Amino acid sequence: MIIMTRQPVHFYQVGSFAVGNRLLEVSDRTVQSDPQRFDSLDSGHRACQGCGEALGARYALDAAMRATGGQLIAVNATGCLEVFSTPYPETSWRIAWLHSLFGNAPAVATGVAAAMKVKGMNDVRVVAQAGDGGTVDIGFGCLSGMFERNDDVLFICYDNEAYMNTGVQRSGATPPAARTATTEAVGPEPGNVFGQGKDMPRLAMAHGISYVATATVADLHDLENKVEHAMQLHGARYLHILVPCPLGWGSASCDTIKVARLAQETGLFPVFEAENGVVTGVSKIRHRTSVESYLSIQKRFRHLFAGSGRPDIVARIQAMADQNIALYGLLAEDAPAEITREVSA
Amino acid sequence: MLRQIEGSRGVAETVARCRPEVVCAYPISPQTHIIEAIGEMVKAGQLSPCEFINVESEFAAMSVSIGASAAGARAYTATASQGLLFMMEAVYNAAGLGLPIVMTLANRAIGAPINIWNDHSDAMAARDAGWIQLFAETNQEAADLHVLAFRLAEELSLPVMVCMDGFILTHAVEGIDVPDQRDVDAFLPSYEPRQVLDPAHPISIGAMVGPEAFTEVRYLSHLRQLDALDLIPVLASQFASTFGRESGGLIHSYETNDATTIVVALGSVLGTIKDAVDQRRALGDRVGVVGITTFRPFPFDEVRRALANAQRVIVIEKAFSVGYGGVLSADVASATHDATISLHSVVAGLGGRAITQHSLEAILDDAVHGRLDSVTFLDLDLDIVESERARIDTQRRSGPSAENVLSDLGTVASRIG
Numbered sequence: 001m002i003i004m005t006r007q008p009v010h011f012y013q014v015g016s017f018a019v020g021n022r023l024l025e026v027s028d029r030t031v032q033s034d035p036q037r038f039d040s041l042d043s044g045h046r047a048c049q050g051c052g053e054a055l056g057a058r059y060a061l062d063a064a065m066r067a068t069g070g071q072l073i074a075v076n077a078t079g080c081l082e083v084f085s086t087p088y089p090e091t092s093w094r095i096a097w098l099h100s101l102f103g104n105a106p107a108v109a110t111g112v113a114a115a116m117k118v119k120g121m122n123d124v125r126v127v128a129q130a131g132d133g134g135t136v137d138i139g140f141g142c143l144s145g146m147f148e149r150n151d152d153v154l155f156i157c158y159d160n161e162a163y164m165n166t167g168v169q170r171s172g173a174t175p176p177a178a179r180t181a182t183t184e185a186v187g188p189e190p191g192n193v194f195g196q197g198k199d200m201p202r203l204a205m206a207h208g209i210s211y212v213a214t215a216t217v218a219d220l221h222d223l224e225n226k227v228e229h230a231m232q233l234h235g236a237r238y239l240h241i242l243v244p245c246p247l248g249w250g251s252a253s254c255d256t257i258k259v260a261r262l263a264q265e266t267g268l269f270p271v272f273e274a275e276n277g278v279v280t281g282v283s284k285i286r287h288r289t290s291v292e293s294y295l296s297i298q299k300r301f302r303h304l305f306a307g308s309g310r311p312d313i314v315a316r317i318q319a320m321a322d323q324n325i326a327l328y329g330l331l332a333e334d335a336p337a338e339i340t341r342e343v344s345a
Numbered sequence: 346m347l348r349q350i351e352g353s354r355g356v357a358e359t360v361a362r363c364r365p366e367v368v369c370a371y372p373i374s375p376q377t378h379i380i381e382a383i384g385e386m387v388k389a390g391q392l393s394p395c396e397f398i399n400v401e402s403e404f405a406a407m408s409v410s411i412g413a414s415a416a417g418a419r420a421y422t423a424t425a426s427q428g429l430l431f432m433m434e435a436v437y438n439a440a441g442l443g444l445p446i447v448m449t450l451a452n453r454a455i456g457a458p459i460n461i462w463n464d465h466s467d468a469m470a471a472r473d474a475g476w477i478q479l480f481a482e483t484n485q486e487a488a489d490l491h492v493l494a495f496r497l498a499e500e501l502s503l504p505v506m507v508c509m510d511g512f513i514l515t516h517a518v519e520g521i522d523v524p525d526q527r528d529v530d531a532f533l534p535s536y537e538p539r540q541v542l543d544p545a546h547p548i549s550i551g552a553m554v555g556p557e558a559f560t561e562v563r564y565l566s567h568l569r570q571l572d573a574l575d576l577i578p579v580l581a582s583q584f585a586s587t588f589g590r591e592s593g594g595l596i597h598s599y600e601t602n603d604a605t606t607i608v609v610a611l612g613s614v615l616g617t618i619k620d621a622v623d624q625r626r627a628l629g630d631r632v633g634v635v636g637i638t639t640f641r642p643f644p645f646d647e648v649r650r651a652l653a654n655a656q657r658v659i660v661i662e663k664a665f666s667v668g669y670g671g672v673l674s675a676d677v678a679s680a681t682h683d684a685t686i687s688l689h690s691v692v693a694g695l696g697g698r699a700i701t702q703h704s705l706e707a708i709l710d711d712a713v714h715g716r717l718d719s720v721t722f723l724d725l726d727l728d729i730v731e732s733e734r735a736r737i738d739t740q741r742r743s744g745p746s747a748e749n750v751l752s753d754l755g756t757v758a759s760r761i762g
């Protein structure tokens with residue numbers, strides 16, 4: 001089943017490629033454009049300006065709240081999202097919300113889902129959420145267990161590619177060459193190593209769970225559609241959302257959406273969905289862009305461009321993007337195969 | 346009705362009669378028979394509605410229990426030893442969140458060296474976690490304590506750990522009267538949570554708390570533990586009137602009225618101690634026993650009163666704090682803080698070493714004759730220790746001590762004493 005071909009008509013707005021709500025039927029508009037949206041994560045929290053994680057969480061949970069008619073319980077791992085949203089009595093959560101530990105959100109969510117089942121409250125659905133550290137590193141054991149048991153939980157990873165809450169240290173999801181507080185931009189191989197990384201969406205797929213998808217905060221329609229679809233299914237489901245972090249990435253607060261879009265348009269972050277372990281749809285790259293355009297606007301990659309720069313390293317990163325493009329077939333048939341122009345937002 | 350069953354079976358059947366709604370566990374000896382039996386009851390539909398969840402680790406087992414309890418379900422788990430340590434972060438978290446989870450701890454030593462047999466190192470490692478800790482003396486009490494534990498946990502919104510000696514109790518077959526379902530239902534009302542995840546009334550649980558309120562929140566947990574000191578005797582007497590036998594309570598004294606020497610201990614070793622005391626009494630020694638059922642919160646007043654007339658107190662303890670000494674004896678010392686009592690700590694039964702009546706009588710004999718040191722390791726083989734000490738002194742690469750001690754001992758597979 002191809003899920004991605006939901007938009008029969010392409011609407012192009014200047015630069016952004018996003019579909020403007022005002023051009024759509026009311027029924028096709030985003031949850032966020034609805035003045036009656038739930039505001040699951042309300043304003044007033046303490047995230048940095050331009051925090052992609054705050055955006056991603058609000059988008060995802062509002063969509064889940066709509067999909068479940070408000071019958072939702074969220075479990076949160078320790079991390080930026082938990083810390084910036086809750087210093088009591090100023091909780092920003094308007095939904096039933098539980099935080100236990102950094103590495104156990106998937107298991108806590110299993111417990112909540114089991115309680116709902118045993119009480120016959122089958123309409124109440126459970127979402128667990130964590131940063132990339134709480135997902136691919138410390139929470140991985142619990143997450144894999146939850147997948148393997150196929151518990152009725154949608155797990156959302158807000159991937160900002162490092163441990164932001166503790167001051168930007170590397171995680172298993174930090175990309176090669178990125179500077180973090182523990183992968184310093186010094187020495188002959190500055191920044192994070194070139195390794196296998198932890199490709200969590202594919203690891204999730206390998207568990208054979210019903211639904212795995214990736215998304216970015218740059219494409220709201222796509223993100224909301226994926227949440228909504230996920231909430232229609234039962235059993236373990238996984239959504240991996242790329243959420244730029246202005247503080248950790250050294251990007252301008254106003255560029256969060258642009259950075260997220262470039263991650264996708266370069267091929268560095270493939271946006272796709274998979275059912276039962278098989279990729280069923282990909283978001284095609286509309287205008288293929290070189291990785292420089294993405295890397296150069298983030299201070300975590302500044303050492304690749306300072307002085308005479310490190311074209312060798314940039315070329316290796318470009319090769320990763322090219323590999324993703326080939327692996328997922330990210331180029332639309334009608335999209336130009338070579339780099340045409342940079343995206344401006 | 347008394348039935349000859351394994352201690353684990355008695356606990357499993359009793360827990361089932363407490364109608365847990367979510368049971369989640371990870372296997373570790375000597376806890377396995379308990380969760381296997383409950384799992385089977387759930388699968389066979391004898392315990393319903395209940396979700397039994399096999400997880401990938403103890404950390405997940407406690408975390409699932411946290412989620413289930415916060416969502417309003419009665420949650421139960423069981424573990425031991427390494428399993429308790431593996432889940433420890435979540436053990437503290439459950440208590441901090443005030444979730445009334447009940448857990449059986451089938452007491453077992455902690456490695457290294459790895460050892461599956463009984464002592465109390467695991468329970469002591471969790472003594473500051475904020476859980477109420479109850480110790481069973483017999484298998485009947487182990488079963489009964491679970492009924493009390495659910496009631497206590499849910500009244501106070503605190504988690505309760507029921508400690509029962511691994512193998513000595515869990516695997517011993519003896520007569521147990523599994524609490525009757527109707528009596529359990531009368532004693533244990535259905536769980537009414539104080540805080541619950543409910544989409545209709547959304548609240549945040551587990552928020553960040555800074556220095557402005559952390560002390561107060563922690564102090565409230567402390568007060569709730571202290572409330573347990575009042576509630577436990579009340580529940581014990583209610584239990585006695587409902588079930589027609591005594592179980593639970595804070596402490597239990599035996600032959601202490603005129604005793605000048607009193608032995609204090611936790612758990613199943615109390616039976617052997619009572620036999621040793623009977624023997625010494627037959628010889629004319631004025632000795633008695635105080636068994637501590639409620640270890641956390643520690644019943645300072647009761648212990649002080651029970652030991653008030655003793656000249657000598659001997660604490661038999663199956664765990665010790667390395668580099669410090671006995672843990673239970675330190676608590677007893679601060680309960681008595683009376684210079685006229687001479688207090689002796691006897692560390693015994695580590696890693697399953699049998700605590701024999703013979704050795705205990707020798708300890709009592711030493712004590713009444715003023716020969717007992719302040720800290721004694723019962724039945725310690727000093728020759729073996731000296732031999733390894735000498736090896737360490739003479740060889741830089743002396744090798745792993747555990748393996749050296751075993752080679753010095755030779756083949757002793759059948760000896761547990």
Ligand SMILES: Cc1ncc(C[n+]2csc(CCOP(=O)(O)OP(=O)(O)O)c2C)c(N)n1
Nearest residue numbers: 078079080102131132133134162163164165
């Ligand atoms: C067991 C444990 N280890 C370490 C920490 C410290 N810690 C808290 S949040 C965090 C990093 C969170 O990173 P991530 O999951 O990526 O979330 P982010 O803050 O980046 O959104 C760390 C290391 C902790 N709270 N618990």
Ligand code: SF4
Nearest residue numbers: 047048051080245247
């Ligand atoms: S550090 Fe990054 S993830 Fe954390 S609040 Fe700031 S922008 Fe958001």
Ligand SMILES: [Mg+2]
Nearest residue numbers: 131132162164
């Ligand atoms: Mg992160």
